[in-house]
Amino acid sequence: MAATVGTGTTAGGDAVQAAGTDLRNVDGPLGVELKKNVKDAWWRAMVHARKDVVGLDSAILQRPEVWKASGHVDGFSDPLVDCRECKARFREDHLDDAVCGNKAFNGRKATKCRDAGFFTEPRQFNLMFETHMGPVKDSASVAYLRPETAQGIFINFTNVTNSSRVKPPFGIAQIGKSFRNEITPGNFIFRTREFEQMEMEYFVPPDEWEKWYAYWRDRRYQWYVDLGMRKEKLRIRDHESDELAHYANACVDVEYEFPFGWSELEGIASRTDFDLKQHEEHSGKEMKFFDDQSKSHYHPYVIEPAAGVDRATLAFLVDAYEEEQLEKEKRTVLHLHPRLAPVKVAVFPLVKKDGMPERAHAIEDDLRRWTNVFYDESGAVGRRYRRQDEVGTPICVTVDGQTAEDNSVTLRDRDSMEQRRVNLDALEGELRRSLEV
Ligand code: ATP
Numbered sequence: 001m002a003a004t005v006g007t008g009t010t011a012g013g014d015a016v017q018a019a020g021t022d023l024r025n026v027d028g029p030l031g032v033e034l035k036k037n038v039k040d041a042w043w044r045a046m047v048h049a050r051k052d053v054v055g056l057d058s059a060i061l062q063r064p065e066v067w068k069a070s071g072h073v074d075g076f077s078d079p080l081v082d083c084r085e086c087k088a089r090f091r092e093d094h095l096d097d098a099v100c101g102n103k104a105f106n107g108r109k110a111t112k113c114r115d116a117g118f119f120t121e122p123r124q125f126n127l128m129f130e131t132h133m134g135p136v137k138d139s140a141s142v143a144y145l146r147p148e149t150a151q152g153i154f155i156n157f158t159n160v161t162n163s164s165r166v167k168p169p170f171g172i173a174q175i176g177k178s179f180r181n182e183i184t185p186g187n188f189i190f191r192t193r194e195f196e197q198m199e200m201e202y203f204v205p206p207d208e209w210e211k212w213y214a215y216w217r218d219r220r221y222q223w224y225v226d227l228g229m230r231k232e233k234l235r236i237r238d239h240e241s242d243e244l245a246h247y248a249n250a251c252v253d254v255e256y257e258f259p260f261g262w263s264e265l266e267g268i269a270s271r272t273d274f275d276l277k278q279h280e281e282h283s284g285k286e287m288k289f290f291d292d293q294s295k296s297h298y299h300p301y302v303i304e305p306a307a308g309v310d311r312a313t314l315a316f317l318v319d320a321y322e323e324e325q326l327e328k329e330k331r332t333v334l335h336l337h338p339r340l341a342p343v344k345v346a347v348f349p350l351v352k353k354d355g356m357p358e359r360a361h362a363i364e365d366d367l368r369r370w371t372n373v374f375y376d377e378s379g380a381v382g383r384r385y386r387r388q389d390e391v392g393t394p395i396c397v398t399v400d401g402q403t404a405e406d407n408s409v410t411l412r413d414r415d416s417m418e419q420r421r422v423n424l425d426a427l428e429g430e431l432r433r434s435l436e437v
Contacts, residue, residue, distance in 0.1 A: 090183070175196065199306045
């Protein structure tokens with residue numbers, strides 16, 4: 001599957017990888033389209049389709065003061081243990097699925113190494129990547145790569161409220177890279193050190209937080225369902241009170257049942273007024289909202305849906321994948337929602353003669369104005385359909401002998417494999433309807 005769509009090549013594994021290996025995160029030509037479509041679907045649902053949310057693109061590098069205020073400098077850490085026997089490192093709170101790094105033990109569970117007394121005492125390991133700004137490397141020049149996009153939204157709260165006509169309830173949304181020096185990256189692109197987040201901070205009057213928390217929990221679950229994810233593979237899990245982050249008074253995770261078990265896709269947290277108050281205190285700049293009707297200043301409460309682009313992409317891929325047994329053969333098919341499919345339409349001439357390639361190229365060029373098209377004339381047409389099924393292309397358009405006679409083409413549907421004829425004059429409308437664009 002990975003090879004087919006080609007997104008992400010992080011080497012998995014439970015033990016810490018050699019420096020640099022997981023920086024090979026890369027999206028191949030189809031993977032980059034898939035991820036872009038996930039981000040576009042999120043932006044469309046969270047920003048364009050709403051009157052109450054605006055977008056932002058804040059800085060990746062931030063001064064330590066920002067991360068001191070948010071609590072990341074002091075508290076954004078995981079417990080790290082070393083195995084004296086195999087020299088691997090583990091996250092102490094993620095031992096259940098971890099495997100010993102010593103090949104001689106042949107996949108032995110890390111918990112056995114722990115029980116055998118091989119582990120060191122846990123040390124708190126801060127996950128932020130540190131760097132320096134400017135030519136002089138001293139403590140005054142320290143900066144951090146953001147471990148989440150959210151803080152960039154909080155520190156720009158006043159900029160947005162001063163420059164846009166927004167008032168609570170309203171949201172600020174952002175998609176961008178975040179960086180965490182994870183102790184155990186792995187499970188393909190589920191956990192990497194460089195990843196993308198889609199986060200929205202929704203600012204509400206304090207007495208309305210419960211209503212909006214319930215609203216966003218339901219909305220965010222529904223987003224995955226609307227994009228075709230199977231409900232039986234999705235669940236909402238409430239955080240126990242001892243699991244809550246220091247800034248939250250309530251939190252749920254949307255989880256997906258991956259082949260490696262139920263795991264978090266997204267968290268929806270009620271962050272109270274913690275962040276705005278913290279940044280106000282540390283920066284000395286007031287971060288209240290002024291309500292010109294009641295003439296009062298107040299700190300809004302915040303509901304935050306925080307999703308991972310890479311995790312959502314992986315879940316959509318896993319969920320869409322099928323090896324379907326047909327009468328005479330097995331076909332591999334990705335049932336991706338049309339809005340997520342990397343290629344929307346494939347155009348084929350039935351054979352490479354009688355003017356069919358020229359006609360097919362003309363259709364390709366015409367469709368390229370508004371969608372992502374793939375042209376293919378090599379091999380039997382059945383083989384070409386299969387190749388498109390494997391990458392999840394919802395519709396194939398085939399030019400054949402009849403096209404020259406009556407200006408019609410064949411439209412072939414990925415999921416049902418049914419074919420029907422459509423006049424070229426109606427093609428764009430038909431495709432737009434089927435692709436839901
Ligand atoms: P986890 O418990 O899995 O480490 P988290 O609860 O720390 O995740 P958040 O801080 O809530 O994650 O981040 C919001 C979202 O960002 C997560 O739900 C996930 O989709 C994504 N995310 C977080 N860390 C990573 C990572 N290392 N690699 C890929 N995606 C990530």
